[in-house]
Amino acid sequence: MIKVSIAGASGYGGGELLRLLLFHPEIEIHQVTSESQAGKPVGRAHPNLRRVTDLKFSAMADLEPCDVLCLCLPHGEAMKRWDAFSGLGGRIIDLSADFRLRNAADYPTWYGHEHAHPEMLDRFVYGLAELYRDEIRDAEHVACTGCLAATAILSLAPLVRAGAVDPSRLYMEGKIGSSAAGNRADRSTHHPDRSGAVRSFKPTGHRHTAEIVQELTFGGQAPQVHFSATAIELVRGILMTTHAFVNDGLSEREIWSIYREAYGREPFIRIIKERQGVFRYPDPKFLSGTNFCDVGFERDEHSDRVVVMGALDNLVKGAAGQAVQALNIMYGWDERTGLEFPGLHPV
Amino acid sequence: MGTCPECGAAVNVDDDVVEGEILECEECGAELEVISVSPLELELAPEEEEDWGE
Numbered sequence: 001m002i003k004v005s006i007a008g009a010s011g012y013g014g015g016e017l018l019r020l021l022l023f024h025p026e027i028e029i030h031q032v033t034s035e036s037q038a039g040k041p042v043g044r045a046h047p048n049l050r051r052v053t054d055l056k057f058s059a060m061a062d063l064e065p066c067d068v069l070c071l072c073l074p075h076g077e078a079m080k081r082w083d084a085f086s087g088l089g090g091r092i093i094d095l096s097a098d099f100r101l102r103n104a105a106d107y108p109t110w111y112g113h114e115h116a117h118p119e120m121l122d123r124f125v126y127g128l129a130e131l132y133r134d135e136i137r138d139a140e141h142v143a144c145t146g147c148l149a150a151t152a153i154l155s156l157a158p159l160v161r162a163g164a165v166d167p168s169r170l171y172m173e174g175k176i177g178s179s180a181a182g183n184r185a186d187r188s189t190h191h192p193d194r195s196g197a198v199r200s201f202k203p204t205g206h207r208h209t210a211e212i213v214q215e216l217t218f219g220g221q222a223p224q225v226h227f228s229a230t231a232i233e234l235v236r237g238i239l240m241t242t243h244a245f246v247n248d249g250l251s252e253r254e255i256w257s258i259y260r261e262a263y264g265r266e267p268f269i270r271i272i273k274e275r276q277g278v279f280r281y282p283d284p285k286f287l288s289g290t291n292f293c294d295v296g297f298e299r300d301e302h303s304d305r306v307v308v309m310g311a312l313d314n315l316v317k318g319a320a321g322q323a324v325q326a327l328n329i330m331y332g333w334d335e336r337t338g339l340e341f342p343g344l345h346p347v
Numbered sequence: 348m349g350t351c352p353e354c355g356a357a358v359n360v361d362d363d364v365v366e367g368e369i370l371e372c373e374e375c376g377a378e379l380e381v382i383s384v385s386p387l388e389l390e391l392a393p394e395e396e397e398d399w400g401e
Contacts, residue, residue: 256354256375274376275353275391 010034014072147318155310177234237284291321
């Protein structure tokens with residue numbers, strides 16, 4: 001059994017990772033930490049895990065060496081404590097933004113601070129298996145992606161990589177649930193204000209833009225990404241709608257072919273574009289708790305626009321499930337291990 | 348074996364298929380009408396328009 005510890009396990013991302021790993025047949029949870037809940041049973045923070053495990057939270061200072069250390073801490077903490085963490089885990093998977101960007105100069109621009117360990121940035125592999133499977137296999141360090149970024153990148157990468165769309169005109173609108181904001185309450189998450197909201201919280205300047213640009217850069221050509229984010233009435237889930245413009249009059253069937261080529265064998269990407277029925281395009285409602293990212297599209301017959309829809313659960317494929325998928329690849333296990341849950345319907 | 352005119356996926360067709368039969372593409376869910384058996388020709392079957400707007 002591989003011993004995994006989770007630092008920052010009382011948050012939503014850490015709790016979701018714990019939920020998944022408790023049922024992983026190759027994993028033994030060694031320690032889970034929380035500064036605010038140290039000494040308390042994990043069920044106190046995660047009621048879904050009551051009587052599933054008798055684990056208690058430890059303090060971060062009590063972390064012991066393990067095979068894999070997963071960091072689920074607020075942005076900035078992993079880089080700040082890197083010297084302590086790097087000696088504890090043979091392999092480290094970070095779920096924060098601290099090691100996602102390859103260019104250290106992007107951190108002051110998008111996160112408002114210098115990077116504490118810029119020398120580590122090129123030692124982390126970006127955590128999307130669909131783009132970096134071979135690199136993850138040999139990696140010691142993996143940086144899981146932003147949830148909105150994952151949705152945007154998985155939706156668009158096949159078209160941009162194939163040169164099928166104009167990379168200077170990518171217009172993205174991300175609709176996202178409240179759990180993405182984490183478990184610390186503030187004025188914007190107060191129930192009377194958050195419930196029922198359809199709130200444009202980042203019409204421009206969302207920090208995941210940096211990742212999207214980084215990962216949709218193919219052949220040295222950085223795309224122009226015009227990204228807006230809207231908070232909607234969901235707890236979990238993202239729907240990313242992108243308006244792109246095809247080159248050379250690309251047909252809908254040719255777009256089908258590009259997506260099928262990219263994702264036809266991927267275990268967690270489904271091309272959802274059906275002519276019949278109610279559920280014709282990706283909808284995050286049915287992806288809660290799953291590691292799927294559903295991608296669909298429609299070619300506008302009246303212009304050169306293609307509308308691409310991507311959906312996933314921000315806490316699973318957008319965070320913890322992505323980490324488990326990477327872990328499975330790192331150890332040569334079936335990528336689907338521990339991630340088989342197909343979701344609920346109706347829900 | 349036919350090809351879906353909508354998405355290009357391979358469509359399994361039984362040996363005893365007849366003209367006018369409606370098949371469904373497993374990939375995109377399009378309803379396909381068998382226009383001709385030999386050679387096999389598939390076309391998108393007419394569908395009812397749906398308008399959810401107001």
